[in-house]
Amino acid sequence: MQLFAQKGTTTKTILFTSLSLLLLACGNNQQQQVQAPLTDVDFLEIQPATAHEEKKYPGSIEGSVNVDIKAQVTGYLDQIYVSEGDFVQKGQSLFRIKGDVYKQQVNNSQAFLKAALATEENARIELEKIRPLVAGKVVSQLQLQTAEANYASAQAQVAQARAALGSSEINAAFSLIKAPVSGYIGRIPNRIGNLVNPADATPLTTLSEINNVFVYFSLSEADFISFVKDRKAGEGINTVELIIADGTLYDHKGKLEIASGNIDRTTGSIPLKAVFPNPDKLLRSGGSGKVILRKTLPSSLTVPMSSVKDIQNKYFVFTLADSNKITMKPIEIAGKSDNNYILKTGLKAGDKVAINRIDALNEGMVVKPDHLRTQQAN
Numbered sequence: 001m002q003l004f005a006q007k008g009t010t011t012k013t014i015l016f017t018s019l020s021l022l023l024l025a026c027g028n029n030q031q032q033q034v035q036a037p038l039t040d041v042d043f044l045e046i047q048p049a050t051a052h053e054e055k056k057y058p059g060s061i062e063g064s065v066n067v068d069i070k071a072q073v074t075g076y077l078d079q080i081y082v083s084e085g086d087f088v089q090k091g092q093s094l095f096r097i098k099g100d101v102y103k104q105q106v107n108n109s110q111a112f113l114k115a116a117l118a119t120e121e122n123a124r125i126e127l128e129k130i131r132p133l134v135a136g137k138v139v140s141q142l143q144l145q146t147a148e149a150n151y152a153s154a155q156a157q158v159a160q161a162r163a164a165l166g167s168s169e170i171n172a173a174f175s176l177i178k179a180p181v182s183g184y185i186g187r188i189p190n191r192i193g194n195l196v197n198p199a200d201a202t203p204l205t206t207l208s209e210i211n212n213v214f215v216y217f218s219l220s221e222a223d224f225i226s227f228v229k230d231r232k233a234g235e236g237i238n239t240v241e242l243i244i245a246d247g248t249l250y251d252h253k254g255k256l257e258i259a260s261g262n263i264d265r266t267t268g269s270i271p272l273k274a275v276f277p278n279p280d281k282l283l284r285s286g287g288s289g290k291v292i293l294r295k296t297l298p299s300s301l302t303v304p305m306s307s308v309k310d311i312q313n314k315y316f317v318f319t320l321a322d323s324n325k326i327t328m329k330p331i332e333i334a335g336k337s338d339n340n341y342i343l344k345t346g347l348k349a350g351d352k353v354a355i356n357r358i359d360a361l362n363e364g365m366v367v368k369p370d371h372l373r374t375q376q377a378n
Helices: 002-034 100-135 141-174 221-232
Strands: 039-045 049-069 075-080 093-097 176-178 183-185 205-220 239-243 254-258 269-277 288-300 302-304 309-311 314-320 326-337 340-345 352-354 367-374
Touching: 049 183, 049 340, 100 141, 141 176, 205 221, 205 288, 221 269, 239 269, 288 326, 288 340, 352 367
Parallel strands: 039 367
Antiparallel strands: 039 352, 049 205, 049 288, 049 326, 075 093, 093 176, 183 205, 205 269, 239 254, 239 288, 254 269, 302 340, 309 314, 314 326, 314 352, 326 340
């Protein structure tokens, strides 16, 4: 019995010792956690300032005049007077279609006109001969009326022959295709000897006048309504800029115009047109770029883009609350201004926003504010 009593006492002693060591370890861990240094965080106190909103829209470039050059008569392509990429003046010869058949049509029309003129002259002579005979009652009035009708018919035949001649001459002229405007020649898909006709889907070439170019882009319905309101209030953007295909800013500014009066039902957007001067012929029809729309927004709240956390397409910032605790706040973004987001909702003037170490911050976390600066007006 004494042996069992000793064993029980030893077991209790071991349990007590183990429990004491465990509590001591927990206490040490808690002490270590309490003593862990706080995270140093820089904060920005946001204040209303003037923001310059910037929005970019993809656009397609077209010449101020774009003409599809097509054959107006059927025939074999006989001559090509220009090369792809050439600049041509209005009225300059571009193509010639083999026109022998049209020349023959002109000759036939001329012969028919001569015959009609001869018939007209005979009818006139006959009429002049009958008139005095009717006056002298040598022939009847009916014969005079017949002569007059024959003369009128001959005159109509002459008019018809003249019209046929004019038509054949026009067709013959169409065999030589000239530039309707000045501009740059596009691709020429046909070669000498190809049969061409007015029904061809592919034009002989395209001609673009690019002293000024149009850059077409689209605004959403909401953006368009905002644009119209701003323009009506005198705050709209009529001067625009362009980022060209190599990523650089185009040297010249453009003017904004509305390209359509209707909103596309399928896309919910409306096309706009920016007109840019193109003195160096750098921009070409068929190119692309990004149109930049800017406007000034007074008394706006902005936050640096680097201070915003994006979680599943929702945006958050970390603000400093009482007792140096972190609060995570959702925000809505209205636009961009340089490296800042323009706020729509979520913050108010005087809020202090964390501007660094945002990946290490969490809701309710206690931090050590390191530097606090106030946002300056732009």
